[in-house]
Amino acid sequence: MENKRSRFNQLSFGFREAIRFVVDCDPLAGSKLLSDFYLARSVYLPHPVSESVETYCYKNEIVGLANVLYFCDGAGGHRWAAVQVTSFINVVYIDGDIYVIDGDGAGAVNKALGCIDFSIDMNNTVGRFGGFLIGHARPYHYIYDQMASLVMISRSLGKVTCARAQPLFISPGFLGISGVEIIDYESIEGEVFIYPCLVRGSSCFNKSDSEYLVSVQGIESSFRRYVIGSMCGQGVNRVSKEEINVYFGITGQKRKLINQVEVCSHLHKELSNIFAKVNIFVDGLTAKEGEKLKNVDDQNVFFDIVRELGDKDLTCLVGMGYHEKVAAALKCDLFVANAGSGCIAPLRLARIPGVLHSNKDLSTFPNEYNFTVINVDDSCVLEHGENKRPDARDYSILKENIFDLVCEVIKIEKNS
Numbered sequence: 001m002e003n004k005r006s007r008f009n010q011l012s013f014g015f016r017e018a019i020r021f022v023v024d025c026d027p028l029a030g031s032k033l034l035s036d037f038y039l040a041r042s043v044y045l046p047h048p049v050s051e052s053v054e055t056y057c058y059k060n061e062i063v064g065l066a067n068v069l070y071f072c073d074g075a076g077g078h079r080w081a082a083v084q085v086t087s088f089i090n091v092v093y094i095d096g097d098i099y100v101i102d103g104d105g106a107g108a109v110n111k112a113l114g115c116i117d118f119s120i121d122m123n124n125t126v127g128r129f130g131g132f133l134i135g136h137a138r139p140y141h142y143i144y145d146q147m148a149s150l151v152m153i154s155r156s157l158g159k160v161t162c163a164r165a166q167p168l169f170i171s172p173g174f175l176g177i178s179g180v181e182i183i184d185y186e187s188i189e190g191e192v193f194i195y196p197c198l199v200r201g202s203s204c205f206n207k208s209d210s211e212y213l214v215s216v217q218g219i220e221s222s223f224r225r226y227v228i229g230s231m232c233g234q235g236v237n238r239v240s241k242e243e244i245n246v247y248f249g250i251t252g253q254k255r256k257l258i259n260q261v262e263v264c265s266h267l268h269k270e271l272s273n274i275f276a277k278v279n280i281f282v283d284g285l286t287a288k289e290g291e292k293l294k295n296v297d298d299q300n301v302f303f304d305i306v307r308e309l310g311d312k313d314l315t316c317l318v319g320m321g322y323h324e325k326v327a328a329a330l331k332c333d334l335f336v337a338n339a340g341s342g343c344i345a346p347l348r349l350a351r352i353p354g355v356l357h358s359n360k361d362l363s364t365f366p367n368e369y370n371f372t373v374i375n376v377d378d379s380c381v382l383e384h385g386e387n388k389r390p391d392a393r394d395y396s397i398l399k400e401n402i403f404d405l406v407c408e409v410i411k412i413e414k415n416s
Contacts, residue, residue, distance in 0.1 A: 011092070011099055014046030022087050022101050022199055027212045030088055030198035031152040038157055041129045043192055045071065047078050048092045048099060055080070057192050058127040062165060065105065065141075066112035067133055067195050083112045086145045086200040104200050130191030131161035139169045139286055139322075140341045140364065144201035144216060151177045151215045153196055163193045167288035170322050176222025205366055220348050227326045243277040247329050247346045247354070249337030250284050250305075252297025254392040257338065257357060258384060259399065261301065265308040266399035267336065267406060277313070281328050283337070283345065284318035293319035326350045334409050336402060339363045339375065340391070347373065353413055355405045357397055359383050361390035372412045374405050
């Protein structure tokens with residue numbers, strides 16, 4: 001069936017008003033609505049097209065990265081579906097039409113749309129709201145879409161039940177989110193669970209006074225304090241005359257710095273002319289909490305670096321979790337990392353100074369910081385390939401350009 005995409009203002013007035021917080025990027029209004037759902041034990045919304053028709057969610061289904069919510073009226077009619085990926089609702093599906101509320105996560109949305117099926121037997125559904133569905137394959141969306149929203153919801157409710165759909169990158173308790181009871185999603189039948197996502201996190205990062213950003217900074221600080229407390233008195237490293245520790249992010253996946261091995265080797269060589277000892281902590285894909293992740297692509301990049309430098313000054317963080325990575329970053333003087341998820345550990349959670357690089361279109365955390373963070377200028381970036389997606393486009397940067405910025409960070413930190 002060929003679907004057509006319709007505009008937000010074509011939806012019913014009642015529905016638009018109920019979910020306007022997604023479009024207006026107002027997470028506080030969204031947290032009130034989802035808290036009301038929790039207290040009522042029901043997810044209810046006006047019908048997206050038919051005025052004065054109330055509908056409730058009778059089923060949810062996980063499809064890839066998306067959560068599909070199925071709605072109907074009290075008699076089982078007026079059926080429609082909502083797809084959640086990064087917001088409370090990314091798209092609405094009804095009678096073959098797709099209404100885009102938040103255009104993020106198009107790949108996950110399209111996969112979910114292809115799996116929508118209204119043929120379920122309504123007699124086997126009760127529509128009772130069981131709680132919030134947490135867990136994600138990608139750390140950014142888990143921390144900055146799900147957890148940043150959950151902290152606002154839990155603050156309102158005091159206690160919430162969350163169903164774990166898959167292993168978590170960081171448990172809510174370590175992020176300072178209290179009152180969360182976690183159950184396994186696979187053990188639950190007959191209840192509805194929704195993502196706690198309120199608004200897309202990336203749409204709020206430029207709003208320095210937003211409640212969302214306050215929540216983000218709160219969960220980041222909570223985790224940092226926890227890791228520092230678990231380090232048994234080991235101090236945070238600072239640039240000295242004798243030794244320097246560098247946190248260096250790599251990737252064998254999409255949006256990679258093509259000459260990353262050369263950059264790392266050059267960085268070690270040049271810093272060795274300044275410091276008696278140079279230690280490099282090489283980071284790649286991140287494992288879920290309590291697990292170790294094997295990734296051939298990232299490990300091969302690390303082995304390429306070992307072939308260039310030997311292994312005595314290298315520590316491999318590829319495939320470790322955030323507990324281990326942040327502890328390592330807190331021992332480092334600075335980082336060099338991609339401006340996407342690769343900088344979550346050193347920049348956002350450990351909050352150490354450093355250099356961010358990316359292609360010309362993607363920068364995930366456009367904040368100001370009270371420590372030294374320098375972005376490689378777009379004029380120094382050479383993009384590769386024909387991929388039009390900014391989250392997938394590879395690039396290269398002259399090794400000398402990155403080293404110069406590292407030296408600038410060192411200079412500023414020494415003088416601060």
